[in-house]
Amino acid sequence: MSLGYLFGGGVGSEPRGVALYHGFVGVRNLYEQVAEWTGLSVGQILEEDLPEDVEIRQSVGTVRESVHAIAVHDVLAEHGLRPSVLGGLSLGGMSAACLAGAISRRALFEMLAYARNTPGQPVGTPEQGLALAFEPATDNTGHHRGAGRPGVYLAGTFGLTTDGATRILMLSGEKAALDALATELPQGSVIPMPGRSIAIHSPLRAGFRTFMAPYIDAMPFQDPGLPLISCLDRRVLVAAEEVRDMFHRNPTDPINLVHICEAMKDEGVRLGLVMGGSVPDGVLRFPFPVVHVDRPEHLDQVMTTVFELGIELAPGRSPR
Known part of the structure; x- marks a missing residue:
């Protein structure tokens, strides 16, 4: 094949x-x-x-x-x-x-x-969202960005960038939790995806x-x-x-x-x-x-x- x-x-x-x-x-x-x-x-x-x-x-x-x-x-x-x-x-x-x-x-x-x-969704349900997360390829802890944080879930693993330096993940969950995570981590580590209001794969x-x-x-x-x-x-x-x-x-x-x-x-x-x-x-x-x-x-x-x-x-x- x-x-x-x-x-x-x-x-x-x-x-x-x-x-x-x-x-x-x-x-x-x-x-x-x-x-x-x-x-x-x-x-x-x-x-x-x-x-x-x-x-x-x-x-x-x-x-x-x-x-x-x-x-x-x-x-x-x-x-x-x-x-x-x-x-x-x-x-x-x-x-x-x-x-x-x-x-x-x-x-x-x-x-x-x-x-x-x-x-x-029922009235009052928290707004949902998605985000891309970027972590060094040398990070082999097995924990993703936002691991253990309420309202944040690992939704996808896409692998390494072409230069092999960075691993790309997708996070899914409550929009407020994803936005807060993006603010607290170093700039560019987590980037909320605009217009995505369904917490797929979570x-x-x-x-x-x-x-x-x-x-x-x-x-x-x-x-x-x-x-x-x-x-x-x-x-x-x-x-x-x-x-x-x-x-x-x-x-x-x-x-x-x-x-x-x-x-x-x-x-x-x-x-x-x-x-x-x-x-x-x-x-x-x-x-x-x-x-x-x-x-x-x-x-x-x-x-x-x-x-x-x-x-x-x-x-x-x-x-x-």
């Missing part, structure tokens, strides 16, 4: 995939199909402002991010590229599960659309997890047809119920990009294609060469790198 597809997580507010949409008929057809499944218009999915309501905004944002990542996959497939192994962070893990054959595209997008029905999303549980229990999962790397545990998911468990745990459990990359390396990945725009280019260190694929102009670099490395491509699978 040699070619790995890595899908980032996160839900941004900016348009995604506009150039791909206008450049490829297959991508336009995909967006029209997703619009039919979700009840959203193509414009809402592609580039219009996201709704103000927190849960509806999150739901539409996840549809936007996931369809963009899957569109990148489909464009690469048009150019003869197929992954040997897949993995992703959070929402990216669910997109990867879909492309590995564990769940149909329709089932994935109908689930993401259903999430907009999530009840809002116990504060237990209500969302409970709301979605019956829906996920009823979803028709299958054993993945390709190696699927979990972002929650350092392992390859091989059974339908393991994938279902990942979907259940995703809202409340911390994610780990290092686990994905180490497992991909163990699977023999020699080149990683980072799908979509949610993992910043040139910031993180990977254990194998990577090419970020977000726009049509990235295709030439992908094809050149694949040729230079002599990557052997896996047999293709038809979209479901």
Whole structure:
């Protein structure tokens, strides 16, 4: 196995995939199909402002991010590229599960659309937020910035920067606690993320997890047809119920990009294609060469790198 597809997580507010949409008929057809499944218009999915309501905004944002990542996959497939192994962070893990054959595209997008029905937080609930945390790579204490502080949770581990000097983490929790932590620690150690009002990958999303549980229990999962790397545990998911468990745990459990990359390396990945725009280019260190694929102009670099490395491509699978 040699070619790995890595899908980032996160839900941004900016348009995604506009150039791909206008450049490829297959991508336009995909967006029209997703619009039919979700009840959203193509414009809402592609580039219009996201709704103000927190849960509806999150739901539409996840549809936007996931369809963009899957569109990148489909464009690469048009150019003869197929992954040997897949993995992703959070929402990216669910997109990867879909492309590995564990769940149909329709089932994935109908689930993401259903999430907009999530009840809002009770009146008086503390405001939530996210923050990025930066610590020296030499810090091997095992304690993250804010460890033990009420209202602060480790939500994600992204690994080292390209120079190997700094480890990047994501913190989740109560906004006031994150803001206070950023003020008390040395400047730049903790940076609250603006516009992020959902404490993803923390116990504060237990209500969302409970709301979605019956829906996920009823979803028709299958054993993945390709190696699927979990972002929650350092392992390859091989059974339908393991994938279902990942979907259940995703809202409340911390994610780990290092686990994905180490497992991909163990699977023999020699080149990683980072799908979509949610993992910043040139910031993180990977254990194998990577090419970020977000726009049509990235295709030439992908094809050149694949040729230079002599990557052997896996047999293709038809979209479901």
